Amino acid sequence: MFIFAYSQLLMIILHVTCGYDYTTNYITVPVDHFSYTNSDTFKMKYLMNDTYWDVDKGPIFFYAGNEAPIEDFSDNTGFMWEISREFNALVVFAEHRYYGESMPYGKSSLDDKVKLGYLTSQQAMADFVDLIKYLRNDTLCIGKRPNPVIAFGGSYGGMLAAWFRIKYPATVEGAIASSAPIWQFTGMTPCNDFYKVTSSVYRNTNIECGSTISASWKAINNVTETDSGKAWLTDNWKLCTPLETTDDVARLKYWAADVYVALAMVNYPYEANFLAPLPANPIKEVCKSMTNHTEDDATLLMSVFHGLSVYFNYTGSASCLNLSSAFSDDMTKGWNYQACTEMIMPFCTKGGEDDIFEPYPWDFESYAKYCENRYGVKPTTDDVEKQYGGKNLKAASNIIFSNGLLDPWSSGGVLKSISSTVRALLIPDGAHHLDLRASHPNDTTSVIHARKTIKHWIIKWIFDYRHRK
Amino acid sequence: MFIFAYSQLLMIILHVTCGYDYTTNYITVPVDHFSYTNSDTFKMKYLMNDTYWDVDKGPIFFYAGNEAPIEDFSDNTGFMWEISREFNALVVFAEHRYYGESMPYGKSSLDDKVKLGYLTSQQAMADFVDLIKYLRNDTLCIGKRPNPVIAFGGSYGGMLAAWFRIKYPATVEGAIASSAPIWQFTGMTPCNDFYKVTSSVYRNTNIECGSTISASWKAINNVTETDSGKAWLTDNWKLCTPLETTDDVARLKYWAADVYVALAMVNYPYEANFLAPLPANPIKEVCKSMTNHTEDDATLLMSVFHGLSVYFNYTGSASCLNLSSAFSDDMTKGWNYQACTEMIMPFCTKGGEDDIFEPYPWDFESYAKYCENRYGVKPTTDDVEKQYGGKNLKAASNIIFSNGLLDPWSSGGVLKSISSTVRALLIPDGAHHLDLRASHPNDTTSVIHARKTIKHWIIKWIFDYRHRK
Numbered sequence: 061m062f063i064f065a066y067s068q069l070l071m072i073i074l075h076v077t078c079g080y081d082y083t084t085n086y087i088t089v090p091v092d093h094f095s096y097t098n099s100d101t102f103k104m105k106y107l108m109n110d111t112y113w114d115v116d117k118g119p120i121f122f123y124a125g126n127e128a129p130i131e132d133f134s135d136n137t138g139f140m141w142e143i144s145r146e147f148n149a150l151v152v153f154a155e156h157r158y159y160g161e162s163m164p165y166g167k168s169s170l171d172d173k174v175k176l177g178y179l180t181s182q183q184a185m186a187d188f189v190d191l192i193k194y195l196r197n198d199t200l201c202i203g204k205r206p207n208p209v210i211a212f213g214g215s216y217g218g219m220l221a222a223w224f225r226i227k228y229p230a231t232v233e234g235a236i237a238s239s240a241p242i243w244q245f246t247g248m249t250p251c252n253d254f255y256k257v258t259s260s261v262y263r264n265t266n267i268e269c270g271s272t273i274s275a276s277w278k279a280i281n282n283v284t285e286t287d288s289g290k291a292w293l294t295d296n297w298k299l300c301t302p303l304e305t306t307d308d309v310a311r312l313k314y315w316a317a318d319v320y321v322a323l324a325m326v327n328y329p330y331e332a333n334f335l336a337p338l339p340a341n342p343i344k345e346v347c348k349s350m351t352n353h354t355e356d357d358a359t360l361l362m363s364v365f366h367g368l369s370v371y372f373n374y375t376g377s378a379s380c381l382n383l384s385s386a387f388s389d390d391m392t393k394g395w396n397y398q399a400c401t402e403m404i405m406p407f408c409t410k411g412g413e414d415d416i417f418e419p420y421p422w423d424f425e426s427y428a429k430y431c432e433n434r435y436g437v438k439p440t441t442d443d444v445e446k447q448y449g450g451k452n453l454k455a456a457s458n459i460i461f462s463n464g465l466l467d468p469w470s471s472g473g474v475l476k477s478i479s480s481t482v483r484a485l486l487i488p489d490g491a492h493h494l495d496l497r498a499s500h501p502n503d504t505t506s507v508i509h510a511r512k513t514i515k516h517w518i519i520k521w522i523f524d525y526r527h528r529k
Numbered sequence: 530m531f532i533f534a535y536s537q538l539l540m541i542i543l544h545v546t547c548g549y550d551y552t553t554n555y556i557t558v559p560v561d562h563f564s565y566t567n568s569d570t571f572k573m574k575y576l577m578n579d580t581y582w583d584v585d586k587g588p589i590f591f592y593a594g595n596e597a598p599i600e601d602f603s604d605n606t607g608f609m610w611e612i613s614r615e616f617n618a619l620v621v622f623a624e625h626r627y628y629g630e631s632m633p634y635g636k637s638s639l640d641d642k643v644k645l646g647y648l649t650s651q652q653a654m655a656d657f658v659d660l661i662k663y664l665r666n667d668t669l670c671i672g673k674r675p676n677p678v679i680a681f682g683g684s685y686g687g688m689l690a691a692w693f694r695i696k697y698p699a700t701v702e703g704a705i706a707s708s709a710p711i712w713q714f715t716g717m718t719p720c721n722d723f724y725k726v727t728s729s730v731y732r733n734t735n736i737e738c739g740s741t742i743s744a745s746w747k748a749i750n751n752v753t754e755t756d757s758g759k760a761w762l763t764d765n766w767k768l769c770t771p772l773e774t775t776d777d778v779a780r781l782k783y784w785a786a787d788v789y790v791a792l793a794m795v796n797y798p799y800e801a802n803f804l805a806p807l808p809a810n811p812i813k814e815v816c817k818s819m820t821n822h823t824e825d826d827a828t829l830l831m832s833v834f835h836g837l838s839v840y841f842n843y844t845g846s847a848s849c850l851n852l853s854s855a856f857s858d859d860m861t862k863g864w865n866y867q868a869c870t871e872m873i874m875p876f877c878t879k880g881g882e883d884d885i886f887e888p889y890p891w892d893f894e895s896y897a898k899y900c901e902n903r904y905g906v907k908p909t910t911d912d913v914e915k916q917y918g919g920k921n922l923k924a925a926s927n928i929i930f931s932n933g934l935l936d937p938w939s940s941g942g943v944l945k946s947i948s949s950t951v952r953a954l955l956i957p958d959g960a961h962h963l964d965l966r967a968s969h970p971n972d973t974t975s976v977i978h979a980r981k982t983i984k985h986w987i988i989k990w991i992f993d994y995r996h997r998k
Contacts (some may be wrong), residue, residue, distance in 0.1 A: 094563035097646030177566030189915050229920030446658050449699030
């Protein structure tokens with residue numbers, strides 16, 4: 061569960077064309093911004109729209125791209141598009157190096173550790189600085205005119221937006237960091253908090269739902285003890301590949317745990333297809349069938365299966381349940397590499413009162429071994445803290461950390477305001493970066509309020525910027 | 530003059546044992562902090578003294594080493610030693626990579642461009658972060674206890690101290706950046722400001738002194754037009770090597786201009802031997818002989834020679850005037866490399882009303898050519914602005930920029946307070962980082978006051994740090 065869990069930060073998915081209009085552009089940037097040993101360059105992609113832009117005073121809304129092709133984020137960040145009109149803003153989405161088309165060494169970028177070594181958040185942010193400078197001077201020719209840059213980002217992109225403001229406050233005037241787990245690191249957040257939050261979402265939806273999931277792990281173990289039990293589960297859960305070994309059973313449990321996490325992330329109040337096509341309030345839907353944790357193992361497992369079906373087969377088009385990842389190796393390799401270098405996030409579960417999962421410790425040693433085997437890198441646990449300050453954000457300014465409390469990643473988020481200009485914004489009934497998504501008739505009061513608050517802060521930052529010049 | 534001028538930022542010189550006591554230590558740090566392509570490490574040197582340290586509450590006074598062996602800075606930063614007692618501070622001087630003993634690739638560190646490529650301010654600061662973390666956790670075992678770090682630095686070290694606070698405010702609570710020309714870069718300060726300040730020091734000492742220097746360039750040109758004139762000057766200025774070509778004459782003029790700058794930098798109110806052994810208020814001494822710019826060429830050149838003698842022969846031990854640099858190639862190679870990569874500082878002179886020098890334009894193209902020939906690097910002009918924010922320091926906090934107005938480098942310094950916690954501190958009769966030097970009976974009121982102000986700010990920062998935890 062713990063290695064797979066990383067792929068959930070990876071917010072890739074189904075390409076949906078949302079009808080947002082942009083031009084696709086490229087800028088040449090250095091592969092290495094921090095030494096002079098490598099003078100290679102590459103083309104970084106960015107999307108731009110100036111429909112509503114007022115060159116004399118409009119801000120630049122800059123999305124700090126994360127671990128997927130940039131279109132995935134431009135499609136799922138409707139908030140930026142919607143408010144660009146009232147702010148007369150230029151909209152820019154920058155693609156993160158080593159994702160989408162922005163490959164420093166073309167198709168072989170992810171192949172070897174020397175080429176992959178430049179995949180870091182620091183290098184990505186230095187790309188962003190170059191892009192903003194280039195836009196100001198070469199493309200827009202606005203130089204230092206009063207067009208402040210406001211950074212936006214969700215999830216890892218939200219971390220980048222916050223860090224971007226922390227490290228480059230002269231480049232970016234403020235940051236909207238949505239669902240940004242900047243404290244999901246060693247020594248900052250207990251390793252089981254992520255699954256605690258996930259669990260509370262199920263328990264709060266329906267206490268029996270949480271208990272049913274809790275009970276299901278033992279039920280799976282019981283039933284799959286025998287070969288006939290494995291065959292029964294294969295049959296009744298309609299698995300594409302039969303359960304044969306204990307490893308197969310473990311993989312099934314990982315998959316289920318991942319699904320529970322994914323559902324919590326995308327527990328939106330309307331139909332959406334972000335991680336998968338799902339109904340409105342999917343957890344409510346999932347929990348409908350899981351209402352009695354005292355059922356016998358077979359009955360309980362069938363009710364769990366019905367619940368899980370909401371995730372893997374909402375459309376009814378899946379002929380069987382495929383446990384292998386929906387993500388190709390190419391799609392996840394970049395992020396998994398980052399998770400082996402800078403982004404070491406410890407996860408664990410304890411079970412019982414703590415969470416609805418089977419106990420599973422955080423084992424740094426074995427994780428490090430995996431990283432060495434796969435990428436030839438030795439993970440360290442303190443790079444992020446050293447570079448970005450960890451829990452000490454006292455000197456930061458102009459950052460909104462918004463978090464939906466239904467989102468497992470809120471465990472590593474900033475949930476209390478740090479200072480008068482570094483603010484925590486809570487969306488109690490919101491899931492993973494709901495606030496950055498396009499508005500929807502089903503939006504709850506809390507997300508509508510959050511978006512208003514964000515706009516107020518942006519107005520203030522722009523005002524402060526203009527009246528300083 | 531313009532390439533040589535860089536060597537004046539290089540504050541090396543005569544090793545003086547000041548009787549400060551310390552242990553000499555080493556820490557292993559990565560050669561590259563910003564990519565995972567190179568896993569080499571090296572030993573970085575640091576000096577430490579805990580005589581007055583109170584482990585329960587004393588701060589860590591951390592000198593951000595600059596472009597020379599660290600002992601040069603520990604010897605010439607008496608202020609830190611003196612106040613360590615009243616603050617119960619731990620004193621640490623960290624050596625900058627590629628200087629002194631801190632050579633990433635041993636004796637061949639400066640030899641080729643791949644090895645040299647990791648000589649950057651960013652990498653050096655990441656070393657400092659590692660050192661501070663290591664001191665806290667491994668050496669002092671204080672973890673996150675209330676021992677705030679205050680960074681100090683003079684000249685390039687002052688730039689590093691300021692940038693260190695800007696980039697790593699969670700690591701360092703405040704910075705004393707003395708004579709730190711963080712704005713001596715393209716687009717931030719006109720290229721002739723440096724020589725304007727230098728000129729004003731001479732003109733203010735004695736208007737005739739400035740005029741005499743102004744007139745001397747033409748006098749040199751006139752006299753050296755003929756071979757007999759060259760011989761005359763060689764003889765009368767006691768040159769070690771005779772003037773034979775126009776290039777030799779140009780070199781003589783460069784040398785003289787450099788001496789005028791150096792004198793302005795070390796125009797201290799007491800005898801000192803920082804760049805050279807010099808009397809108190811050396812410019813006053815130099816100007817004593819230069820009192821009439823209308824003298825005939827030969828008389829004028831003799832008065833100038835007597836003035837210059839104060840610099841090159843105050844002790845009377847020089848048998849002839851040696852125009853070649855006092856710095857070996859090894860001593861300057863590191864800084865000259867930095868001046869070809871990140872630290873491109875444009876200098877020029879205009880002559881006439883503007884300054885006391887011959888007009889000399891800033892020629893980036895030829896400078897770039899020199900850098901390519903010598904180091905195989907193509908200089909860019911905006912790295913510092915992109916990384917550290919240039920003139921926009923609005924989001925910074927807890928930095929004192931102190932500048933002596935006799936110091937040519939004050940031209941690129943922060944001379945006006947930016948905000949309530951980023952303060953400019955002017956020392957009208959102070960030269961290059963006079964405030965960081967040990968106190969002296971001849972200290973002027975202004976430097977005594979500056980040191981008091983600095984101490985007040987340090988007290989405030991420590992207070993704020995403690996009452997936040």
